[in-house]
Amino acid sequence: LIQIDEEKIHSTINEKKPRSVALDGPDGILKKIQSCAHRLSEKYQIPVYVIGDTSWGSCDLNIHAAETLGVDILFNIGHTIAMEKFGDKVVMIDAFDDVDFGKIAKICAIKLKKKNFSKISLVTNSQYLQSLQKVKEIFEYHGYEVVIGRGKGHLNDAQVFGCEFYPAYDSKDKVDAYVFLGQSIFHSTSIAIVTQKPTFMLDPYFNEFSEINDIAQKLEKKAILSVFKAQDAQTIGIIIGLKEGQFAKIKALELKRLLEEEGKKILLIAMTEITDERLLSFQDIDAFVQVACPRIGTDNHFHKPVLSVPQAISLIKLLKGESTEGFLQIKHWL
Amino acid sequence: LIQIDEEKIHSTINEKKPRSVALDGPDGILKKIQSCAHRLSEKYQIPVYVIGDTSWGSCDLNIHAAETLGVDILFNIGHTIAMEKFGDKVVMIDAFDDVDFGKIAKICAIKLKKKNFSKISLVTNSQYLQSLQKVKEIFEYHGYEVVIGRGKGHLNDAQVFGCEFYPAYDSKDKVDAYVFLGQSIFHSTSIAIVTQKPTFMLDPYFNEFSEINDIAQKLEKKAILSVFKAQDAQTIGIIIGLKEGQFAKIKALELKRLLEEEGKKILLIAMTEITDERLLSFQDIDAFVQVACPRIGTDNHFHKPVLSVPQAISLIKLLKGESTEGFLQIKHWL
Numbered sequence: 001l002i003q004i005d006e007e008k009i010h011s012t013i014n015e016k017k018p019r020s021v022a023l024d025g026p027d028g029i030l031k032k033i034q035s036c037a038h039r040l041s042e043k044y045q046i047p048v049y050v051i052g053d054t055s056w057g058s059c060d061l062n063i064h065a066a067e068t069l070g071v072d073i074l075f076n077i078g079h080t081i082a083m084e085k086f087g088d089k090v091v092m093i094d095a096f097d098d099v100d101f102g103k104i105a106k107i108c109a110i111k112l113k114k115k116n117f118s119k120i121s122l123v124t125n126s127q128y129l130q131s132l133q134k135v136k137e138i139f140e141y142h143g144y145e146v147v148i149g150r151g152k153g154h155l156n157d158a159q160v161f162g163c164e165f166y167p168a169y170d171s172k173d174k175v176d177a178y179v180f181l182g183q184s185i186f187h188s189t190s191i192a193i194v195t196q197k198p199t200f201m202l203d204p205y206f207n208e209f210s211e212i213n214d215i216a217q218k219l220e221k222k223a224i225l226s227v228f229k230a231q232d233a234q235t236i237g238i239i240i241g242l243k244e245g246q247f248a249k250i251k252a253l254e255l256k257r258l259l260e261e262e263g264k265k266i267l268l269i270a271m272t273e274i275t276d277e278r279l280l281s282f283q284d285i286d287a288f289v290q291v292a293c294p295r296i297g298t299d300n301h302f303h304k305p306v307l308s309v310p311q312a313i314s315l316i317k318l319l320k321g322e323s324t325e326g327f328l329q330i331k332h333w334l
Numbered sequence: 335l336i337q338i339d340e341e342k343i344h345s346t347i348n349e350k351k352p353r354s355v356a357l358d359g360p361d362g363i364l365k366k367i368q369s370c371a372h373r374l375s376e377k378y379q380i381p382v383y384v385i386g387d388t389s390w391g392s393c394d395l396n397i398h399a400a401e402t403l404g405v406d407i408l409f410n411i412g413h414t415i416a417m418e419k420f421g422d423k424v425v426m427i428d429a430f431d432d433v434d435f436g437k438i439a440k441i442c443a444i445k446l447k448k449k450n451f452s453k454i455s456l457v458t459n460s461q462y463l464q465s466l467q468k469v470k471e472i473f474e475y476h477g478y479e480v481v482i483g484r485g486k487g488h489l490n491d492a493q494v495f496g497c498e499f500y501p502a503y504d505s506k507d508k509v510d511a512y513v514f515l516g517q518s519i520f521h522s523t524s525i526a527i528v529t530q531k532p533t534f535m536l537d538p539y540f541n542e543f544s545e546i547n548d549i550a551q552k553l554e555k556k557a558i559l560s561v562f563k564a565q566d567a568q569t570i571g572i573i574i575g576l577k578e579g580q581f582a583k584i585k586a587l588e589l590k591r592l593l594e595e596e597g598k599k600i601l602l603i604a605m606t607e608i609t610d611e612r613l614l615s616f617q618d619i620d621a622f623v624q625v626a627c628p629r630i631g632t633d634n635h636f637h638k639p640v641l642s643v644p645q646a647i648s649l650i651k652l653l654k655g656e657s658t659e660g661f662l663q664i665k666h667w668l
Contacts, residue, residue, distance in 0.1 A: 030615045052605035271386035
């Protein structure tokens with residue numbers, strides 16, 4: 001079960017004595033955030049607002065919502081990163097899943113032996129960070145050398161985002177395989193794509209582990225195909241995401257110049273949530289480049305190609321007749 | 335065809351010499367806004383951003399998007415109101431439809447005679463404001479007394495929003511019927527509900543006119559039913575809309591107090607686009623009150639009751655055992 005670090009919320013409120021606060025987090029834990037809001041509201045008798053907009057990650061904190069509401073503190077719950085605060089309003093609150101990885105880690109450790117893997121790296125996303133040590137010990141007990149990749153920027157050691165992979169990337173030439181803690185195909189497929197190594201996902205709920213390289217390969221092929229499709233576009237819409245941590249206007253203007261040099265007509269678009277439904281209103285655009293989040297186009301269905309920054313750079317190389325091989329095997333997709 | 339007042343955009347750019355601009359407007363004219371963006375970008379060689387977020391009205395100008403982008407001017411196209419500017423960034427640009435109402439106005443004038451209507455009021459939404467005078471003359475030629483209701487606040491004479499109806503409301507005891515110029519069931523039904531008078535919609539594209547009171551009655555019944563359904567709610571989510579012209583925190587806190595006095599448990603929620611999909615994440619809420627836009631709950635499908643401010647006030651009266659009759663027959667639904 002997901003456990004929100006409510007203690008930290010209480011101690012922060014007791015210390016700062018805010019007149020009102022807001023709570024924000026990913027949709028998956030909104031139910032728990034609601035209960036938390038009721039408890040805080042009752043205990044402190046101050047307005048407690050739950051932000052109902054999406055919060056996809058630490059790139060998407062809804063600080064503007066907090067400013068509009070005029071709250072003194074915005075608690076962002078469930079996006080544990082290497083920083084505890086953002087500016088003077090945002091306090092990051094952990095939400096860890098206390099599910100036990102012991103059983104599936106043991107099964108996995110025994111089975112991977114048969115594949116002659118002796119050196120593995122453990123990676124995970126925020127909610128299982130505290131399970132790392134135990135899983136590491138299990139694999140070590142079974143004779144593996146276990147690498148915990150170094151964090152960087154917002155990332156803790158062994159942590160990956162959907163867009164940044166330093167702890168995985170930096171060890172890719174030193175290990176035989178990656179073992180991802182958790183049920184996230186979203187996170188584990190990108191590790192497989194970036195490292196091109198066997199990557200296994202440990203699912204502690206069903207006590208299963210699975211190699212996700214086939215799924216990853218399909219995702220990668222889809223991403224490459226989008227780039228090829230976009231080659232023929234006459235008009236390309238370059239979308240600037242308006243979420244605070246996804247805003248990349250300079251990058252958008254740079255890609256505009258490069259694509260115009262290759263004969264493309266460009267429309268600059270600014271948007272908060274980039275969805276197929278919203279893009280259908282842009283009928284005269286043949287393909288899109290979005291500089292907001294690299295996973296939007298690859299992990300959702302769109303009627304037209306929607307390229308991320310690495311895909312757009314690959315497109316420009318293609319148009320120049322240059323090789324684009326390995327354009328997704330990089331440390332981050334931003 | 336919709337004609338954007340591009341002349342005003344050019345003269346504003348020539349006068350203010352902005353380093354970059356943004357264009358924004360309702361989805362229906364986004365195609366024309368795109369062409370306009372290409373022309374401006376080519377002529378002035380400055381970045382021209384099209385805002386891809388929704389812009390439902392003059393309450394929804396996306397000023398935050400303009401500020402994030404750092405543009406000098408935000409042209410809001412197609413939401414003609416009584417003001418030409420908002421703050422120092424937003425310039426309102428007309429987009430009028432030049433479709434000819436002559437034929438259908440004449441047919442309507444002749445047919446309504448048979449119903450013994452002699453005094454009518456003309457109303458419309460922004461895009462047909464310039465057709466008013468001609469239609470007025472046609473009805474007058476056929477012997478009607480024609481009332482053009484006075485504008486107020488953001489509203490021009492004879493203009494209605496989906497939420498504000500002064501020009502219609504103020505004349506309701508003086509006229510036999512309302513004639514709405516345009517194809518908008520959204521606007522014309524609210525006139526029928528508010529005034530409780532026969533209301534006719536002139537459709538200049540199909541050259542048809544139709545009485546919309548039956549549709550309006552269904553909408554009103556649906557709105558009343560939602561209030562009755564919300565009576566049994568244990569927990570009510572009060573949603574504060576984050577769009578600049580829809581932000582009503584004080585109203586939300588007031589409704590919270592009043593509903594708590596009636597024994598309801600309240601969760602405060604803040605949200606930009608209030609959709610059924612977003613609300614489905616709030617599983618433990620039995621009904622919602624939203625203080626953003628009164629048409630959200632009545633004109634869209636939601637799995638749970640979503641009440642506007644007048645509906646919420648009606649709910650509070652119901653809970654107190656007071657009469658709520660005629661709660662939608664008011665000047666505005668805010």
